[in-house]
Amino acid sequence: MAEPSRLIDDLDETLAGGSPEARAHLLRRITDLYLDGAVHYADDQIAVFDDVLGRLATDIEETARRELARRLAAAPVPPPRLARTLALDETPAVAAPLLIHAEGLDDADLVACARTRSQAHLLAITKRAVVPTPVTDVLVERGSDLVVRSVADNAGSRFSDAGFDTLVRRADGDDVLATRVGLRPDLPRRHFIRLLAKASEAVRGRLQAGRSGTSGDDIRGIVAQIAEAIAARTAAESKDYTAAIAAAAELDRTGRLGDAEIGAFATAGRFEHTAAALARLADLPLVTVERILLQRRSESLLFLARAVGLGWPTTRAILEMRLGPGGIGDQALAVARSSFDRIRRQTAEQVLAFQRARHDRT
Numbered sequence: 001m002a003e004p005s006r007l008i009d010d011l012d013e014t015l016a017g018g019s020p021e022a023r024a025h026l027l028r029r030i031t032d033l034y035l036d037g038a039v040h041y042a043d044d045q046i047a048v049f050d051d052v053l054g055r056l057a058t059d060i061e062e063t064a065r066r067e068l069a070r071r072l073a074a075a076p077v078p079p080p081r082l083a084r085t086l087a088l089d090e091t092p093a094v095a096a097p098l099l100i101h102a103e104g105l106d107d108a109d110l111v112a113c114a115r116t117r118s119q120a121h122l123l124a125i126t127k128r129a130v131v132p133t134p135v136t137d138v139l140v141e142r143g144s145d146l147v148v149r150s151v152a153d154n155a156g157s158r159f160s161d162a163g164f165d166t167l168v169r170r171a172d173g174d175d176v177l178a179t180r181v182g183l184r185p186d187l188p189r190r191h192f193i194r195l196l197a198k199a200s201e202a203v204r205g206r207l208q209a210g211r212s213g214t215s216g217d218d219i220r221g222i223v224a225q226i227a228e229a230i231a232a233r234t235a236a237e238s239k240d241y242t243a244a245i246a247a248a249a250e251l252d253r254t255g256r257l258g259d260a261e262i263g264a265f266a267t268a269g270r271f272e273h274t275a276a277a278l279a280r281l282a283d284l285p286l287v288t289v290e291r292i293l294l295q296r297r298s299e300s301l302l303f304l305a306r307a308v309g310l311g312w313p314t315t316r317a318i319l320e321m322r323l324g325p326g327g328i329g330d331q332a333l334a335v336a337r338s339s340f341d342r343i344r345r346q347t348a349e350q351v352l353a354f355q356r357a358r359h360d361r362t
Contacts (some may be wrong), residue, residue, distance in 0.1 A: 069094045164188060244272035301322075
């Protein structure tokens, strides 16, 4: 560390009285020295470079900051504090290299940037090898169409259920985004169905040709019944439903399948488990129950809940789950409660018997 020590001794003198050219020259020299041995430096040595480079980089011109950011982004271990400072720089050309390549930036840094910086900054974040869930939650809400398309196209992006919900909503009328979202293998089944319900014929064709694990017959089956909001893919073959069907069968086998269990599934937002349990309890095809859950109007669900003996708390949990966060307001819940209370159990059971018979005839 003799060379770094000598450079550090000259630092205060350069900062105090050196010309801009001298500062830039010293910055390049120390950066060269750091890049030559960054892989082998211990944490305390990296901290020294972080401090020195950070002091030299204060108030330097944009051109110098851009060069520094570009060079440090290629380092296996960029100085962490300086990397964060450059990644949050207000100039996109400075921030972008580190936003894309610096693995040491944590979720909080990326979220802060996504919430406060320009769309160009957000676009750079979407190019990272991995874009964590807290970050994509911000990107899909705040990002421009270009940003949202880019993050949806990145196989390393990780989305929450709410994030997928926003993606599907924003894909309405945007064929490029709809295709990119629909082709994601991690897109949950119910969001895929909602996407198809709104998609153009061109998008459906692309998804039919390109979605791994989903056959053309599957998608044509869904599309043919979209007027009834039904997804007719074979649920038993869907990876989303494998565990849910098994769980419902085990609850039924042990005599524990009922209101409490379904209420717990719905409260936890476990759509597939709720649908599988209701289908098992009602002795209806899973695809039929899925259609009922995906319908915007709630009448069919209220009749089904009454027929299988669910109480209002569980029925309310299902209503809130199926439409997502904020999907049903207090007034709509009050109307649904009034309708639920007026449905006679015997009438609901007759409706359920009719649905079973119609299925048996097909």
